[in-house]
Amino acid sequence: MSVGRRKTIKDVAAAAGVSIGTASRALNRRGRVSDETIARVTKAAETLGYQPDAVAQSLRLKSTMVVGMLVTDLSNPFFARVIRAAERRLQLAGYALLVGNTDNDRKKERQLIDLFRRRRVDGLILGPCEAEDIEMISDLDKGDLPAIGYDRDFSEETSGLQVAHRRAAYEATRHLLNLGHERIALVSSSTSLSPGRERIAGYRQALSEYGLAFRPELIRAQQSSMDFLTSEVFSLMSIDPAPTAYISLGTRMLAGTLEGLRDNGWRIPEDVSVVAVGDTDLSRLYAPALSTVTWDLNSVGENLAELLLRRLSASSQAEPRRIIIPTKLIDRQSCARPSQVAN
Amino acid sequence: MSVGRRKTIKDVAAAAGVSIGTASRALNRRGRVSDETIARVTKAAETLGYQPDAVAQSLRLKSTMVVGMLVTDLSNPFFARVIRAAERRLQLAGYALLVGNTDNDRKKERQLIDLFRRRRVDGLILGPCEAEDIEMISDLDKGDLPAIGYDRDFSEETSGLQVAHRRAAYEATRHLLNLGHERIALVSSSTSLSPGRERIAGYRQALSEYGLAFRPELIRAQQSSMDFLTSEVFSLMSIDPAPTAYISLGTRMLAGTLEGLRDNGWRIPEDVSVVAVGDTDLSRLYAPALSTVTWDLNSVGENLAELLLRRLSASSQAEPRRIIIPTKLIDRQSCARPSQVAN
DNA sequence: ATGAAAGCGCTAACAC
DNA sequence: GTGTTAGCGCTTTCAT
Numbered sequence: 001m002s003v004g005r006r007k008t009i010k011d012v013a014a015a016a017g018v019s020i021g022t023a024s025r026a027l028n029r030r031g032r033v034s035d036e037t038i039a040r041v042t043k044a045a046e047t048l049g050y051q052p053d054a055v056a057q058s059l060r061l062k063s064t065m066v067v068g069m070l071v072t073d074l075s076n077p078f079f080a081r082v083i084r085a086a087e088r089r090l091q092l093a094g095y096a097l098l099v100g101n102t103d104n105d106r107k108k109e110r111q112l113i114d115l116f117r118r119r120r121v122d123g124l125i126l127g128p129c130e131a132e133d134i135e136m137i138s139d140l141d142k143g144d145l146p147a148i149g150y151d152r153d154f155s156e157e158t159s160g161l162q163v164a165h166r167r168a169a170y171e172a173t174r175h176l177l178n179l180g181h182e183r184i185a186l187v188s189s190s191t192s193l194s195p196g197r198e199r200i201a202g203y204r205q206a207l208s209e210y211g212l213a214f215r216p217e218l219i220r221a222q223q224s225s226m227d228f229l230t231s232e233v234f235s236l237m238s239i240d241p242a243p244t245a246y247i248s249l250g251t252r253m254l255a256g257t258l259e260g261l262r263d264n265g266w267r268i269p270e271d272v273s274v275v276a277v278g279d280t281d282l283s284r285l286y287a288p289a290l291s292t293v294t295w296d297l298n299s300v301g302e303n304l305a306e307l308l309l310r311r312l313s314a315s316s317q318a319e320p321r322r323i324i325i326p327t328k329l330i331d332r333q334s335c336a337r338p339s340q341v342a343n
Numbered sequence: 344m345s346v347g348r349r350k351t352i353k354d355v356a357a358a359a360g361v362s363i364g365t366a367s368r369a370l371n372r373r374g375r376v377s378d379e380t381i382a383r384v385t386k387a388a389e390t391l392g393y394q395p396d397a398v399a400q401s402l403r404l405k406s407t408m409v410v411g412m413l414v415t416d417l418s419n420p421f422f423a424r425v426i427r428a429a430e431r432r433l434q435l436a437g438y439a440l441l442v443g444n445t446d447n448d449r450k451k452e453r454q455l456i457d458l459f460r461r462r463r464v465d466g467l468i469l470g471p472c473e474a475e476d477i478e479m480i481s482d483l484d485k486g487d488l489p490a491i492g493y494d495r496d497f498s499e500e501t502s503g504l505q506v507a508h509r510r511a512a513y514e515a516t517r518h519l520l521n522l523g524h525e526r527i528a529l530v531s532s533s534t535s536l537s538p539g540r541e542r543i544a545g546y547r548q549a550l551s552e553y554g555l556a557f558r559p560e561l562i563r564a565q566q567s568s569m570d571f572l573t574s575e576v577f578s579l580m581s582i583d584p585a586p587t588a589y590i591s592l593g594t595r596m597l598a599g600t601l602e603g604l605r606d607n608g609w610r611i612p613e614d615v616s617v618v619a620v621g622d623t624d625l626s627r628l629y630a631p632a633l634s635t636v637t638w639d640l641n642s643v644g645e646n647l648a649e650l651l652l653r654r655l656s657a658s659s660q661a662e663p664r665r666i667i668i669p670t671k672l673i674d675r676q677s678c679a680r681p682s683q684v685a686n
Numbered sequence: 687a688t689g690a691a692a693g694c695g696c697t698a699a700c701a702c
Numbered sequence: 703g704t705g706t707t708a709g710c711g712c713t714t715t716c717a718t
Contacts, residue, residue, distance in 0.1 A: 006487060008695055019705045024697055031698085032703050054462045055407060056695035058398045059710050066441075066462075074430060080423035087417060087444055096441050096462060098409070101430055119397045119409075119439060144349060255624040262628075281598040282625045285605075351711055362689045367713055374714085375687050399711035402694050 007050040016044035027052070058120065066096045067308060068116040071127035071150075072104040078251050078278065078297065079127065082150075085301025086125065093309055095122070104130045104193075117145055123308045128152040128193045146311045150304055152194045159307045161300065161323040165195045168293045168327035169202030169249065172275045175291070175329060176245045177210050180337045181273060185236050185243035187220045187228065187257055189250045196221050199249055218243055220253075228253030233260025244338035245273040249293065254278075258286065269336035279330065288333035295327040350393045359387035370395070401463065409439045410651060411459040414470035414493075415447040421594050421621065421640065422470065425493075428644025429468065436652055438465070447473045447536075460488055466651045471495040471536045489654045493647055495537045502650045504643065504666040508538045511636045511670035512545030512592065515618045518634075518672060519588045520553050523680045524616060528579050528586035530563045530571065530600055532593045539564050542592055561586055563596075571596030576603025587681035588616040592636065597621075601629065612679035622673065631676035638670040 013023035018037060025031045026041035044050075058064040067090060071079040087097045098121060102109040109129045116124060124147040126137060137154040140147040149160035169186070176184050186203050189196040200221065204214050217239060220232050228250060236243060237260070248257040254276050266272050268288055276283050276290040283290040303323050310321070356366035361380060368374045369384035387393075401407040410433060414422040430440045441464060445452040452472045459467060467490040469480060480497040483490040492503035512529070519527050529546050532539040543564065547557050560582060563575050571593060579586060580603070591600040597619050609615050611631055619626050622637040646666050653664070 009697095010695080020695090021697080021706070022704055025704085028697080034703060037703080051457065051461045053402075053695050055398060055401045056710090057697080059396075059402050059694090059712090060696045060698085062710075064398060073427065075420065075424040075427040077418065077420055077423065080420065081418040083442070084416065084418040084444055087442060091443070096443075096458065098439050099426070099430060099442055100434070100439075101427055114394065115439065118394050255628060258628050280625075282623075282628060285598060285601050285625060286628060287630045352713095353711080363712085364690075364714080365688055368688085371713080377687060380687080396711055399694090400713080402696090402710090403712045403714085405694075 006053075007048045009050070009052065011048055012041060012045045012050045015048060016041045062120075063122055064120045065094055066098055066119070066121045067123040067125065067312075068098040068100065068112075068119075068121040069125040069127070070100045070102050070109060070112055070116075070129070072102050072129060074099060074101050076251055077280070081297035082301040082304065085298045086305045087301075089302050089305035090309070093305075095309075102127075102129050104128075106131050113140070113145075121145075123147065123312050125150055125304050125308055126152060128195060130190075130192050132192075132194065141311075146308070148304065148307050148311060150300070157320055159311055159320045159322065161304050161307060161325065162198075163195070163295050163300065163325045164327050165198035165249075166202035166205075168295070168329075169199035169247065170206045171202075171327070171329050172247045172249075172293055173203045173206035174209075175331070176247070176273060176275065176335065177206060177212075179245075179273065179335060181245040182212060182338075183215075183218065183239075183241060183243045184245045184247060185218045185220070187232075187236075187246060187248040187250055187253050189221065189253075191221050195249075203247070228256035230256050230260035230263060233257050234264065237261075237264055237266070243272070245275070245335070247275045249275075249277045251278060254282070268334050271339055273335040273338070275329075275335065283332075286334075290334045291332045292330045293327055294330055295325050300325055349396075350391045352393070352395070354391055355384060355388045355393050358391060359384045405463075406465055407463045408437055409441055409462070409464045410466040410468065410655075411441040411443060411455075411462075411464040412468040412470070413443045413445050413452060413455055413459075413472075415445050415472060417442060417444050419594055420623070424640035425644040425647065428641045429648040430644075432645050432648035433652070436648075438652075445470075445472050447471075449474050456483070456488075464488075466490065466655050468493055468647050468651055469495060471538060473533075473535050475535075475537065484654075489651070491647065491650050491654060493643070500663055502654055502663045502665065504647050504650060504668065505541075506538070506638050506643065506668045507670050508541035508592075509545035509548075511638070511672075512542035512590065513549045514545075514670070514672050515590045515592075515636055516546045516549035517552075518674070519590070519616060519618065519678065520549060520555075522588075522616065522678060524588040525555060525681075526558075526561065526582075526584060526586045527588045527590060528561045528563070530575075530579075530589060530591040530593055530596050532564065532596075534564050538592075546590070571599035573599050573603035573606060576600050577607065580604075580607060580609070586615070588618070588678070590618045592618075592620045594621060597625070611677050614682055616678040616681070618672075618678065626675075629677075633677045634675045635673045636670055637673055638668050643668055 009020050009023050013020040023041050025033045026038045090097055100112040126149055128151045132152045134153045134155050137147050137149050138158045141158045151162055154160040188199045191197050207214050248254045268274050276292045279292055279294040283292045352363050352366050356363040366384050368376045369381045433440055443455040469492050471494045475495045477496045477498050480490050480492050481501045484501045494505055497503040531542045534540050550557055591597045611617050619633040619635045622635055626633040626635045
């Protein structure tokens with residue numbers, strides 16, 4: 001179709017009979033330009049189908065209007081939703097979103113950050129990653145790359161967002177404790193990730209408030225693999241006496257937990273209570289419907305974008321901000337008093 | 344931390360005591376450079392922590408090594424998985440992935456394409472979108488923007504990938520027909536999207552092979568909203584005589600279908616048979632486990648990346664290619680012979 | 687084998 | 703108000 005090469009501002013200038021400097025000013029409505037030339041240049045640009053070259057602009061303006069986002073797994077619905085919301089908000093502000101998958105590998109994360117830096121992204125949103133480093137974000141941020149953290153450790157000097165995983169685990173545990181459970185298993189993401197650590201902390205706190213001892217063997221969090229094996233659940237179930245309740249807060253682990261319980265013939269909530277994570281179709285439609293810890297993923301994405309945007313607006317070099325996203329426990333039908341039968 | 348501005352090739356050249364031209368050649372090992380200078384320049388670059396500016400390179404080389412991908416909904420697991428796989432493959436080839444959400448809105452798609460073009464992405468992967476146009480992709484592709492299609496219409500002159508939705512629907516329908524069902528409801532994405540159209544075609548074909556008439560009232564595909572209302576299912580259930588089987592091939596609609604059926608007290612598969620889509624936790628763990636049409640999302644992503652990469656490798660301006668991803672029907676426990684009770 | 691210089695497309699500073 | 707020019711950081715002729 002279009003035979004000629006892409007139109008440049010030079011073409012526009014020529015067509016409008018002005019210099020390229022004037023063309024630029026007219027197009028950007030910057031500096032002193034007569035209304036008449038603005039009109040002529042705009043018209044010329046339009047008829048030529050001129051679109052400014054963002055690469056050249058970036059080089060000149062030292063801003064690409066691109067931000068990068070790194071998460072362990074783009075396809076994890078917990079991240080995918082967040083990305084969607086963030087992309088929407090960023091686009092509104094004229095930014096595009098470059099995404100990368102770290103596979104929860106520190107080395108890959110490092111590589112991607114370098115790559116994104118070379119690409120001169122204006123800012124970075126960093127999701128949780130193995131062996132994360134409190135200094136990392138502030139190093140970047142104080143260096144040449146504005147960065148904010150999402151569900152990972154970051155120092156007080158930088159902005160970031162965290163879901164209230166600790167509180168979530170605390171409340172889930174309290175909920176079961178209140179029902180009379182005393183042996184509560186916790187299945188969650190690895191302790192090398194902030195959410196994993198936070199959850200354990202919340203769980204412990206609830207336990208200690210009830211004067212119950214923390215028993216590490218009831219916890220499954222060392223998993224670094226993406227999938228949670230039902231064999232892990234079996235090992236939990238074979239503890240004597242066995243747990244009477246399961247809090248399954250790992251996105252990918254819930255299915256394993258349910259499968260393990262089911263395959264062993266344990267009924268929910270008669271034999272065992274379950275608290276799940278994420279208000280998914282599975283939680284709602286599973287029989288029985290699962291009591292679930294949830295939070296607003298949309299809000300996470302929007303707030304992340306907002307946080308970074310604020311950081312990028314040169315004016316407000318201001319205060320670093322920390323946003324905590326509240327969680328909610330939706331009680332459905334998967335929790336009951338522990339069965340009287342000694343397991 | 345780093346006080347000085349970013350190092351440029353000029354700094355490297357100075358530090359190595361050569362001209363910037365030589366520095367560039369040394370760094371890229373292009374042209375004639377003595378091994379000794381290569382060593383000196385490389386060393387200088389390393390000690391300075393030099394990283395080439397990709398923006399400047401892009402301007403000069405007329406290639407950004409970025410590709411864009413547009414889908415209706417980044418958070419839809421069907422797309423999220425594909426994006427993850429594509430990103431991985433592209434990254435291996437040195438490309439970064441810019442993502443965008445069209446919300447299934449033609450106007451937004453158009454805007455995003457223009458935006459991506461301005462950003463000089465090297466290529467584009469376009470997912471399905473409302474009112475898609477066969478010419479669109481080839482226009483782009485023959486114009487200035489290599490593009491391939493994913494589950495959408497594209498002309499024979501361009502490359503693209505399609506999941507075998509028609510065959511999938513055909514087989515699902517056959518499966519139910521073979522069990523003795525004659526009134527089969529089909530719930531799928533809008534007919535304004537390629538997958539929706541294809542599925543209906545497959546469904547019709549199976550019906551006609553069985554000598555059964557196509558009854559449009561058994562189809563729910565006009566949905567443009569993201570969620571499928573259970574009221575739609577009620578309307579289906581209240582047809583007289585009611586369908587004895589449901590094929591629910593819309594990602595977002597499966598939950599609605601199950602909910603509608605359940606809330607009305609219909610048992611699966613005793614009262615009604617169901618075929619679902621996507622080998623998700625829900626399909627596996629729902630009681631009963633759902634017979635499901637699946638395909639390899641990972642392979643979709645990889646093949647899309649591969650297709651675009653091939654298109655981008657200037658050498659092979661070659662043949663446009665069309666890849667069809669096969670589907671598989673996993674038969675579980677949600678299908679049975681129709682109940683003898685006249686509904 | 688190396689240096690000098692042009693130029694990718696754009697914006698901003700400076701003259702007039 | 704507009705034209706001219708420098709220069710963002712890089713690669714690539716073209717001389718030497």
